[in-house]
Amino acid sequence: MDQSLPESPMKPVQSVAIIGAGNMGSGIAQKSAQEEFDVQMVDREQQWVEHGEQTISDFLSEAVERRIFRPEQVEAIQARITSVVGTENVSPDTDLVIEAVFEDFDIKKSVFGTLDDVCGAATIFASNTSSLSVNDLAMASGRPNRFIGLHFFYHPAKNRLVEVIPAESTSAETLARTVQYCKTLGKVVIVCADRPGFVVNRFFVPYLNEACLLLDEGIATTAQIDAVAAKATRAGMGPFALMNLTGPPIALHANDYLAEQLDCPRFTGAASLRALVEAGEMWEIGEETECDEATAAVISERLLGQVFAVCSQIVAEQVCSMEDVDRGAKVGLRWAGGPFELMNRIGITEAHRMASDYADLAGFELPDLLAEQAGTGQPFSFSYIDTEVDSGIATVRLNRPEAMNALNETVIAQLGETLEDINGRDDVHTIVLEGAGKAFVAGADVKFFVDKIRADAVDDIHAFTA
Structure with missing residues (x-):
């Protein structure tokens, strides 16, 4: 990646086009308009554009009821959003185009092919991808030096985290302008390397799957696993409730993709998750959350061991820093403590044991990071x-x-x-x-x-x- 800084003053992003008016696309459009960007919300058909408009209207109406916005502010926000039918009708002088369509490489490649014909040479292309290779997308975009990956978290108008993934070909100016746009949205920005799952999904998606495997093995019920997991991570929701919120098909797709890309069969979607998706159902979560201490220990150690093991891989592979891993968990997932902070709280020796047990179970080699830290007898220290x-x-x-x-x-x-x-x-x-x-x-x-x-x-x- 070209790390040289632009010699001329950097032009800030002002106009943004969002391709795809679904939940993610409409949320990015809404948040951009709230922060006074000029927004085009684009989809293939009028009905999908109107659906995005209604989604935004519903969110903003709720915000008025909660006294977050006044009615005149909502009117101004909606006035900044122009609805567009057809990617070919995006304004040529748009500063930044964010593609937010289905997570399919060929579909995204087709979108960028159209955009490359329509948009001016200075327009930056970004893909809101949660898993696909940014390097591969950049090469297919027609403008690899002005291409970048963005991973917004649901709901993008509320969740403060965004992962910014430069390709090897991304110019320093493209990275700087995109980061500035994200910061103007009020986002906490993690700039990370292009590896499968990036940062948060790399450890969180297998965490969801491990919960399903615990269910498949008859260790505990969905309600019991959720309760233990929420307590272990000090989060508001457990893995099954979270899958119901974001959609089980997304979890299945992401797990299968990571299993293939990382050559780790353990990450392949669990049988119960696959059956649930095929049936078009959601997880049933009962009221009884209590379980005995031995069962709770199995659940907690398996889930945390998985998180600790994968997070050590993230840092060892230089995807990002320990601090950014923790930041991703706390801001993106709303855990009270990040994985490395949790390791300190549990004790590095115990965390290393749990991670080693999971690595043996998953069939991969654990990096030396945890063993070396355990050998010092000291907790991890963080730089702020x-x-x-x-x-x-x-x-x-x-x-x-x-x-x-x-x-x-x-x-x-x-x-x-x-x-x-x-x-x-x-x-x-x-x-x-x-x-x-x-x-x-x-x-x-x-x-x-x-x-x-x-x-x-x-x-x-x-x-x-x-």
Whole structure:
């Protein structure tokens, strides 16, 4: 990938076209219009465009009822969305076109073929893909240097996470403009490498399947597995409730794809999931959630072991950092703690054992990451300060967007060390401070104060604030 920065001032994205007016496409269109972008919502037929319009209208009406928007704001949002029938009718001078059609390579290739004939040379193409190879799509798009992958999470008007996946051919300007667009949407951005499943789906999709395998083996019921899983990850929903929300066919398709791409038969859609999809049904989740401790331990260890093992692969393959894996889980899935934070809480030695057991079960080799960390006897440490230096300007970014970059002891210490290091450099004449996500700094971290009070460590609070 070309990492050189554009010499001329970067033109920000202002006009956006969304191809596909389904749940994802209409959600991306809605969120873009909310943030004052000029939006075209495109589909093949008038009925599908109208369906997208109605979906947006329903969401915005609910927002008015909840006093999130006033009626005049909703009117302005809807006025920014132009409905278009036919991909061939997209405006040629559109800055960014986001394809959000069915997850099929040939269909997407056809869409981009039409767009390449219609759109001007400066238009950036993006695919809202959750699994397909961005490198392959870029080569098929007709403009590989102005192509990028985006993975929005459901519902895109509400969920704050987006994965940005540059192809090997993606230019630095294309990446920068796309990231800027996503940040303007208020998204937490994870830039990651093009590997099957990217970041979140790489560990989360097999997690859903492992829950189905536990069901197939008769270990527990859907309700019991959901209850144990939600407690283990400190999430609001378990795997079966989540599949009912997003659609079991999506889970089956994603698992089969990962199994094929990663050559891991363990990820192949479970028999119960396949039967459910073939029958066109949803998971039945009963009321009885209690199970004995031994059963709960089996469920928890299998599910967490799978997550820990796959997340170690993600980091070992340099798809993204540990911090971004955790960020994906907390922002995208709304887990209270990320996988590496959970490993610290459980203990690295125990987490390594659980991951090793799962790797043996799945038939793949576990990277050395967990074994090496267990050997130190120390938990993982995380970095929340990113630094870039270019032409004498040092950009220091507070990168804790899941907490709106709130300040605690760790962040303050890391920021102080970073600034001290930069101040000692002769090649830096300017320092720019910025925050990742939608906030610069939310102030002091309230959780820090609560934790210290509970630990009867008031002196630490005094030292922090003095």
